[in-house]
Amino acid sequence: MSFLELRSVERRYGRVAALGGIDLDVKTGSRTAIVGPSGCGKTTLLRLVAGFDVPDAGTILMDGKVIANASGTVPAHRREIGVVAQDGALFPHLTIAENIGFGIDRNAPGREKMISDLAYTVGLDGHILLRRPHQLSGGQQQRVALARAMARKPKMMLLDEPFSALDTGLRASMRKAVAEVLENAGITTILVTHDQAEALSFADQVAVMREGRFAQVGTPRELYLKPKNRMVAESLGDAIVLSATIADGWAECSLGRLSVDTTERRDIARILLRPEQISLRSASSTDVAAAKPGAIFAEVSDAEFAGAISTVAVKLLNNPDSPELAAIGNTPLILKKPSVESPAVGEIVQVAVSGKAHILE
Amino acid sequence: MLVGAAFRMTQTIAQERDLVTAEDFLKIPRGHGWVSRWMTIAAFAITFLTILPLPFIAWIGWQTGWETSISLIFRPRVGELLVNTVMLLVLAVPLCTVLALALAWLTEFSDLPFRRVWAWLCVAPLAVPAFVQSYAWISLFPGLNGLWAGVIISVIAYFPFLYLPIAATLRRLDPALEDAAASLGLTPWRIFFRVILPQLRLALCGGALLVGLHLLAEYGLYVFIRFDTFTTAIVDQYQSSFNGPAATMLAGVLVVCCLVLLSIEAGVRGNARYSRVGSGAARQIEPVRLGKLTPLCLALLIATALFSLGIPLLTIGRWLMAGGADIWRFDEIGYAFYQTLVLAILGGLLTTLAAIPMAWLSIRAPGGAQRALEGLNYLGGALPGVVIALAVVTITVRTAHMFYQTMATILLAYTLMFLPRALVSLRASIAQAPVELEHAAASLGRRPANALWATTIRLAAPGAAAGMALASLGIMNELTATQMLAPNGTRTLAMGFWALSGELDYAAAAPYALVMILISLPLIWLLHDQSQRMAGR
Amino acid sequence: MRLLTTACAGALALAVMCTVASAQDAEGIVVYNAQHESLTKEWINGFTKETGIKVTLRQGGDTEFGNQIIAEGAYSPADVFLTENSPAMALVDSFGLFAPLDADTLSQVPEQYRPANGHWIGIAARSTVFVYNKSKLSADTLPKSMLDLADASWKGRWAASPTGADFQAIVGALLELKGEQVTADWLKAMKENFRAYRGNGTVMKAVNAGEIDGGIIYHYYYFGDRSKTGENSANVDLHYFKNQDPGAFVSISGGGVLASSKHQKEAQALIKWITGHAGQEILKTGTSFEYAVGNGADSNPALVPLKDLQSPKVDPTNLNSTKVTDLMTKAGLL
Known part of the structure; x- marks a missing residue:
C-alpha cells in the first residue's frame, strides 16, 4: 500500500x-x-x-x-x-x-x-x-x-x-x-x-x-x-547506444546480430548495451583475415590506466556494408576493463556481446 | 555623529561570501506565510518612516509656496554654504582615504613593531566624539578656524571610519594573488596598485561614503572652529525661527547633497559589491620588511595617535587640572550619565528590533522589491540627524501632539537615524544562520515561531548585540536631534558638554567629555574585537 | 519565543517606565528658558527652596522658543517663558499666547521695563557694548556709532554673533529706531565687513586674543569673565556708544506665563518671585552681571549704572523678531 x-x-x-x-x-x-x-x-x-x-x-x-x-x-x-x-x-x-x-x-x-x-x-x-x-x-x-x-x-x-x-x-x-x-x-x-x-x-x-x-x-x-x-x-550509468534494425527478436547493428528483449519489428531503432556486456578477446590480424561471418574485430585506439580499472577505446575493423552502420562503426566504443586483462594500444581484439540488447524509445 | 558605522562596513565585507545566490531565490519560505507577511508589513512601515523627511521637505516647500521656497534655496548664502560643504568634502575625504590606507597597510602588511597595538590605536579615536576633538584643538589653538581647520579636524575625527573597512579587507586578501602577481614580474609597488588596490574598491567606496555623510551631518565640530556648513546653518535657522521654512529648505539642499554623494559612490563602486572579495582565509604570510623606512612609518602612526587621541586626552586632562574639584558636579554629571545611558540602551534596543524585519527579508526573501526597500532604508539612514529631527519636530507639533516632546518621539528619531547600523549587523548575522536550520527545527516538531527563535534568532544574537552597540554609541554622542526632540528636563552628557562649552566654561565641560569617552571605549573595543573575528582573525 | 516576547515586553515596560518617570519629573512647572542657564538655575533654586514648587528647565534660544511656543499653540508644555531679550516676548504676545500677569507682580517693575498690556514683564536688562582689544584700538579710533561699523574702513575688523538672539535684538532696535531701509543697508555692509562667531563669549575671546579688533556684544560677558579667571578679557575694554545710539540699546529680558499653562498659580508665583526682591537680589550678588530692573533693586556695583547709559528709547513691544530674521536671512547672515 x-x-x-x-x-x-x-x-x-x-x-x-x-x-x-x-x-x-x-x-x-x-x-x-x-x-x-x-x-x-x-x-x-x-x-x-x-x-x-x-x-x-x-x-x-x-x-x-x-x-x-x-x-x-x-x-x-x-x-x-x-x-x-x-x-x-x-x-x-x-x-x-x-x-x-x-x-x-x-x-x-x-x-x-x-x-x-x-x-x-x-x-x-x-x-x-x-x-x-x-x-x-x-x-x-x-x-x-x-x-x-x-x-x-x-x-x-x-x-x-x-x-x-x-x-x-x-x-x-x-x-x-x-x-x-x-x-x-x-x-x-x-x-x-x-x-x-x-x-x-x-x-x-x-x-x-x-x-x-x-x-x-x-x-x-x-x-x-x-x-x-x-x-x-x-543518467544511471555508462551506455553504448547503437542504431539497429530489429526483426524477430534480433537486432542487426555494427556489433553484428544481437539478441534483443522484444519481439517487435522495427526498421530503424536504437539499442542500448551496457559496456560490461561487451567482452574483448585477444586476436591477431590473421584472425581478422580468417574471420567467420558475424565475427567482429576491433583495434584498440586508446587505453587509459586508472588502477584496478582501465578505460579502453576500440575501433571496429570489419565494417558491415551498410553506410549508416559504417558511420557509427567509426566512433570508438568506450569500455572499462579490469587492468590485469586490458589490451594495449594497437592490439587487435575480437568483440563479443553477452546478454540481450535493450531497445530504446 | 554616526560613530561606529564603519563597523558595519567591515561586517558587510566579512559577509560577502555569504551573499545570496540565485539558488536562494528558490527557497522563499512560503510555508512561513505568517512570518513573511508580518515581516513584510513591518518592513514597509519602518521604511516609510525612515524616508518620511523627504515628503516632509516637499510638503513644507508646497505649504510655503514654491516662489518663496525657491527664493530661500537660490540665494547667495546657500551658495556660500554649498562652496564650504563641497570644498570640505573634496579635501577631507581624499585625505582621510590616503591616511587610512597608509595606516591600514602599515598595521596589516608591514613588519612594524607592535602592529596589534597600533591597529587598536587607529580604531580608538572612534570613542572621541567629533565635537570633543574640535573642543580639544580649539583649546590648544584658539585662533583655529575656517576651511583648513575643518579639513584637518575632520580627517582626524573620521579616519577610523575608513581605516576599519580597509584593514578588514586587507586582512582577508588572498596572499596567493600577490604571489601570482610577483611571479608575473610585478614589483611590490606595482602589485599594490594593480592587485591590492582594486580589491579594496568596495571598502574604499563604502568608507569614503560613510565619511562624506558624516561630514554633511556633523554640527559640533564645525561650530567650534567657525566653519559654516548646511548642518550648522540649519541649526542656526532653527535657533532663530524654530521650524521655519528657511531651515527646511536648507535641509532640502542638504538632502540633495546626500543623494549626490550616494549616487557618486554607487557609480564609482559599480558592481564591486557583488564581487567576491577574498577567500576569507586569515592572512598568514610574511609581513613586508620596512627596513630603513621603519622610523618614518612609526612617525606617521605616532603623529596620528598623538593628534587623534593625545590632543583630546591632553586637553581634557589640562582642563580637569585647571578646574580642580569644583567642576565635578557629581549630581549633574551623574544624572546626565544616567539619562544618556537610558536613552542609549532603549534607543539601541528599539533600533535593533526595528531592523529585524528588513534584515530577515533581505536574507530570507531576497528579490528586486526587497532590494529597493532595503535601499530606501539606507537612504533614510544617510539623512543627517538635523533633517530627521526637523521633520519629526514639525510633524509632531503640527499633527501629533500626543507624541510631541515625549520619550517615544526621540526614540523614534534615534531609530530612524541609526537603523542602517543595526540593519547591516543583523543582516550579516542572519546570513550566518542558514534557513536549513530553521527547517530542521520545524521538521523536529517545533512550531514556526519556536523554530525561528531556537535557530535564527539565537544565532543572530551576537550580530544583533553588535548592531545595538553601534546604535547606542551613536545615540550617546548625538547632539542636534537630542536638543531638538528631547523631553523637557532631559540633559544628556553631550547636551551638558555642549551647554558648558557654549558658555566658554571649557573646564566644566571636560568631565562630560571624559565620561563620554570612557563609556564609549569598551563598546569600541568589543566591536573592534568582533570585527576582527568576523574577518577571520 | 517566550524569551523574545519577554525581551520585547521588557523593552516596552522600560520605555513606559521612563516615560512615566520623565512625566513625573515634569511635575511642577516647565520653563522654556532662553536666559543663561546658570542665572535661571540660581533663580529656580531659590524659588523651589522657598515655595516647594518643582521647576523643569528646557534650554534654548529666544526666537527658537518664541516660534516654538507659537507652533505648539494650545498644546505647549511650557508654563513659563524666560528670555534674554524682548523680541521673542513681543512675538509670542502678538499671537495672544500670554496670560495677563498678576497686578502685584507688575507693580514690582517700573513701567519702562514692561509692556503696557501687562502680558509679560522685564526680569533683567543688558546693554549693548563694543568690546575692543586695548592694543588695537584706543579712545580716538573707536566707532562713534554702531552705524559707523558699516563703513568700509571697518572691513574685517569687527565681530558679532549673528545667530544669537542677543544680536538679533540689537538689529531689532536698529529696525525700530531707523527703519527697514537703513537696517537692510547696514546688514548688507555688515555681511561685507564683519566676522561671524557663535556666541558673545566667543566674540570677546577672539577680541581678547587679538584675532580681531572689536565686536558687538552685551556688557555682562566682560564682567562675568573678569569675576572669574579673566583669561578671555584681560586685553579688552568696553566701549559704550551712549548718545541714544542704536548701539547703546538696552535690551530687556522678559518673563511671561503662558495662557495654555495648566499651572497658572505656580507659574505666576515664579514670575513674581523673579521680579521680586529675592530674584532681583540674585542679579546684584550673583555672577550674572545683568542689570536688575525691579523697583528699588540695585544692580551689581561693578556695572556702569543703567541710568548713565543714555540708551535710546525703544518700546520693547515693537521689536519684531520675524522681520529681523527675514532681513538677516536676506542679507545672507543666516
Whole structure:
C-alpha cells in the first residue's frame, strides 16, 4: 500500500516551473531514490514533502490523508517527517547531545537514555555527545543529523544528498549504515541524490528526474537494464547506444546480430548495451583475415590506466556494408576493463556481446 | 555623529561570501506565510518612516509656496554654504582615504613593531566624539578656524571610519594573488596598485561614503572652529525661527547633497559589491620588511595617535587640572550619565528590533522589491540627524501632539537615524544562520515561531548585540536631534558638554567629555574585537 | 519565543517606565528658558527652596522658543517663558499666547521695563557694548556709532554673533529706531565687513586674543569673565556708544506665563518671585552681571549704572523678531 502519494504536483517560481506535474507512489517501509542533475527539481520535491514549501497545484497524501494541496498544507512541524540535509544542518550553538535531543520533549522521562541510545544506533561514540558540531568530522555530523531526525520516531525520512559531502570511501559505508538503521526501524525513506550508484544501491524504487518531471520510475534493475530512453540510460550509468534494425527478436547493428528483449519489428531503432556486456578477446590480424561471418574485430585506439580499472577505446575493423552502420562503426566504443586483462594500444581484439540488447524509445 | 558605522562596513565585507545566490531565490519560505507577511508589513512601515523627511521637505516647500521656497534655496548664502560643504568634502575625504590606507597597510602588511597595538590605536579615536576633538584643538589653538581647520579636524575625527573597512579587507586578501602577481614580474609597488588596490574598491567606496555623510551631518565640530556648513546653518535657522521654512529648505539642499554623494559612490563602486572579495582565509604570510623606512612609518602612526587621541586626552586632562574639584558636579554629571545611558540602551534596543524585519527579508526573501526597500532604508539612514529631527519636530507639533516632546518621539528619531547600523549587523548575522536550520527545527516538531527563535534568532544574537552597540554609541554622542526632540528636563552628557562649552566654561565641560569617552571605549573595543573575528582573525 | 516576547515586553515596560518617570519629573512647572542657564538655575533654586514648587528647565534660544511656543499653540508644555531679550516676548504676545500677569507682580517693575498690556514683564536688562582689544584700538579710533561699523574702513575688523538672539535684538532696535531701509543697508555692509562667531563669549575671546579688533556684544560677558579667571578679557575694554545710539540699546529680558499653562498659580508665583526682591537680589550678588530692573533693586556695583547709559528709547513691544530674521536671512547672515 502506498504510504506517500504525489498527484500532479506542481511548483513554479515566477515563470520557472520547478516541478511540472509529478506523480509518485512510495510504499510503506520502502526506500525510494530520486536521482537527477542539480536544478532538476528534486530538492523542491523534497521540500514539498517535508512541508517547507507548498505546491501550486496537485495533492500530496501521506497515509491516505491529504497533507498538502493548493488550498492548504499541514505545517512541517506536524508532519512527523524527518529530514537529513546535505550538510547535516546541525545547530552550531548546541552540543551533540542537545542536537540529538532537540526534537525530544525536554521533560520526557528517560531523555538522556534516548539520546545515548540514538547515538549508539547510528554508530556514534558516547564521548562525543558533549562536543559541538564543528568538532566533528563530516561523517559524524551526518550520523548526528540522522540520530536527531530519528529521535522523533518519524513516519518517514527524507535524505537530501546526505552523503555528497563525504569522501568516496566513507560515502559507501555511511550509505550502507544508514540503510540498515532505517531498515531496522522500518521507516519509509526518500533519498535525493545526483549519484546514480548511490540511488541504485540504496533504493527499492528509483525515480529519474529531469527538468521538473520524472523521466521514469521503477526498480533499480528495471531502470538500469530497461530504461525508456537514452537520457534515463545515461543518467544511471555508462551506455553504448547503437542504431539497429530489429526483426524477430534480433537486432542487426555494427556489433553484428544481437539478441534483443522484444519481439517487435522495427526498421530503424536504437539499442542500448551496457559496456560490461561487451567482452574483448585477444586476436591477431590473421584472425581478422580468417574471420567467420558475424565475427567482429576491433583495434584498440586508446587505453587509459586508472588502477584496478582501465578505460579502453576500440575501433571496429570489419565494417558491415551498410553506410549508416559504417558511420557509427567509426566512433570508438568506450569500455572499462579490469587492468590485469586490458589490451594495449594497437592490439587487435575480437568483440563479443553477452546478454540481450535493450531497445530504446 | 554616526560613530561606529564603519563597523558595519567591515561586517558587510566579512559577509560577502555569504551573499545570496540565485539558488536562494528558490527557497522563499512560503510555508512561513505568517512570518513573511508580518515581516513584510513591518518592513514597509519602518521604511516609510525612515524616508518620511523627504515628503516632509516637499510638503513644507508646497505649504510655503514654491516662489518663496525657491527664493530661500537660490540665494547667495546657500551658495556660500554649498562652496564650504563641497570644498570640505573634496579635501577631507581624499585625505582621510590616503591616511587610512597608509595606516591600514602599515598595521596589516608591514613588519612594524607592535602592529596589534597600533591597529587598536587607529580604531580608538572612534570613542572621541567629533565635537570633543574640535573642543580639544580649539583649546590648544584658539585662533583655529575656517576651511583648513575643518579639513584637518575632520580627517582626524573620521579616519577610523575608513581605516576599519580597509584593514578588514586587507586582512582577508588572498596572499596567493600577490604571489601570482610577483611571479608575473610585478614589483611590490606595482602589485599594490594593480592587485591590492582594486580589491579594496568596495571598502574604499563604502568608507569614503560613510565619511562624506558624516561630514554633511556633523554640527559640533564645525561650530567650534567657525566653519559654516548646511548642518550648522540649519541649526542656526532653527535657533532663530524654530521650524521655519528657511531651515527646511536648507535641509532640502542638504538632502540633495546626500543623494549626490550616494549616487557618486554607487557609480564609482559599480558592481564591486557583488564581487567576491577574498577567500576569507586569515592572512598568514610574511609581513613586508620596512627596513630603513621603519622610523618614518612609526612617525606617521605616532603623529596620528598623538593628534587623534593625545590632543583630546591632553586637553581634557589640562582642563580637569585647571578646574580642580569644583567642576565635578557629581549630581549633574551623574544624572546626565544616567539619562544618556537610558536613552542609549532603549534607543539601541528599539533600533535593533526595528531592523529585524528588513534584515530577515533581505536574507530570507531576497528579490528586486526587497532590494529597493532595503535601499530606501539606507537612504533614510544617510539623512543627517538635523533633517530627521526637523521633520519629526514639525510633524509632531503640527499633527501629533500626543507624541510631541515625549520619550517615544526621540526614540523614534534615534531609530530612524541609526537603523542602517543595526540593519547591516543583523543582516550579516542572519546570513550566518542558514534557513536549513530553521527547517530542521520545524521538521523536529517545533512550531514556526519556536523554530525561528531556537535557530535564527539565537544565532543572530551576537550580530544583533553588535548592531545595538553601534546604535547606542551613536545615540550617546548625538547632539542636534537630542536638543531638538528631547523631553523637557532631559540633559544628556553631550547636551551638558555642549551647554558648558557654549558658555566658554571649557573646564566644566571636560568631565562630560571624559565620561563620554570612557563609556564609549569598551563598546569600541568589543566591536573592534568582533570585527576582527568576523574577518577571520 | 517566550524569551523574545519577554525581551520585547521588557523593552516596552522600560520605555513606559521612563516615560512615566520623565512625566513625573515634569511635575511642577516647565520653563522654556532662553536666559543663561546658570542665572535661571540660581533663580529656580531659590524659588523651589522657598515655595516647594518643582521647576523643569528646557534650554534654548529666544526666537527658537518664541516660534516654538507659537507652533505648539494650545498644546505647549511650557508654563513659563524666560528670555534674554524682548523680541521673542513681543512675538509670542502678538499671537495672544500670554496670560495677563498678576497686578502685584507688575507693580514690582517700573513701567519702562514692561509692556503696557501687562502680558509679560522685564526680569533683567543688558546693554549693548563694543568690546575692543586695548592694543588695537584706543579712545580716538573707536566707532562713534554702531552705524559707523558699516563703513568700509571697518572691513574685517569687527565681530558679532549673528545667530544669537542677543544680536538679533540689537538689529531689532536698529529696525525700530531707523527703519527697514537703513537696517537692510547696514546688514548688507555688515555681511561685507564683519566676522561671524557663535556666541558673545566667543566674540570677546577672539577680541581678547587679538584675532580681531572689536565686536558687538552685551556688557555682562566682560564682567562675568573678569569675576572669574579673566583669561578671555584681560586685553579688552568696553566701549559704550551712549548718545541714544542704536548701539547703546538696552535690551530687556522678559518673563511671561503662558495662557495654555495648566499651572497658572505656580507659574505666576515664579514670575513674581523673579521680579521680586529675592530674584532681583540674585542679579546684584550673583555672577550674572545683568542689570536688575525691579523697583528699588540695585544692580551689581561693578556695572556702569543703567541710568548713565543714555540708551535710546525703544518700546520693547515693537521689536519684531520675524522681520529681523527675514532681513538677516536676506542679507545672507543666516
